[in-house]
Amino acid sequence: MYRHFLKRGIDFLLASIAFMLALPVFVVISMVLYVLNDGKPFFLQPRPGKAGRLFTLVKFKTMNDRKDAQGELLSDSERLTTFGKWVRKTSLDEIPQLINVIKGDMSLIGPRPLLVEYLPLYSSIQVRRHEVRPGITGWAQINGRNAISWERKFELDVWYVEHLSWLLDLKIVFLTVFKVFKSEGISSDTSVTMEKFTGTK
Numbered sequence: 001m002y003r004h005f006l007k008r009g010i011d012f013l014l015a016s017i018a019f020m021l022a023l024p025v026f027v028v029i030s031m032v033l034y035v036l037n038d039g040k041p042f043f044l045q046p047r048p049g050k051a052g053r054l055f056t057l058v059k060f061k062t063m064n065d066r067k068d069a070q071g072e073l074l075s076d077s078e079r080l081t082t083f084g085k086w087v088r089k090t091s092l093d094e095i096p097q098l099i100n101v102i103k104g105d106m107s108l109i110g111p112r113p114l115l116v117e118y119l120p121l122y123s124s125i126q127v128r129r130h131e132v133r134p135g136i137t138g139w140a141q142i143n144g145r146n147a148i149s150w151e152r153k154f155e156l157d158v159w160y161v162e163h164l165s166w167l168l169d170l171k172i173v174f175l176t177v178f179k180v181f182k183s184e185g186i187s188s189d190t191s192v193t194m195e196k197f198t199g200t201k
């Protein structure tokens with residue numbers, strides 16, 4: 001009942017309320033990033049959603065587009081602005097994804113939407129993460145986020161799919177707030193973001 005009907009309605013209602021409450025912050029951050037990122041405050045990228053269907057993910061753009069002498073983008077750490085680092089640390093970069101939730105592309109709670117190029121790399125078990133809508137936060141995010149391995153992250157995603165319930169979602173919401181305040185797991189051990197997934201070894 002909750003998985004197939006109530007969850008989507010609750011997502012729409014809560015995301016709509018949250019977006020309206022966050023609108024002043026949304027506008028201010030958009031204006032600052034518009035100036036810092038040469039008129040590009042948002043990061044837009046296709047991501048696979050439920051059943052692998054593609055949608056356009058919306059986030060605040062925390063990295064600029066600086067390039068080296070060969071015209072290649074600099075590393076993530078070199079392109080991450082001071083303001084962008086703060087926006088990521090406070091998880092405010094996720095606010096635009098409320099639009100994705102309202103539209104039905106995403107859920108508030110679920111496995112994070114990853115890159116399209118990862119789709120053919122998943123094992124038959126890992127691909128089960130796409131049985132539900134991707135989320136702004138999820139079971140893997142409160143259990144390590146970018147500080148855990150890809151394999152562990154996918155184990156947690158599939159565990160969530162198998163145990164999805166309103167009580168579990170409520171637990172994830174409260175633990176997410178706690179993790180945001182502690183700023184845990186934002187970076188991996190070797191990168192300011194998560195290293196690319198290259199398949200299960």
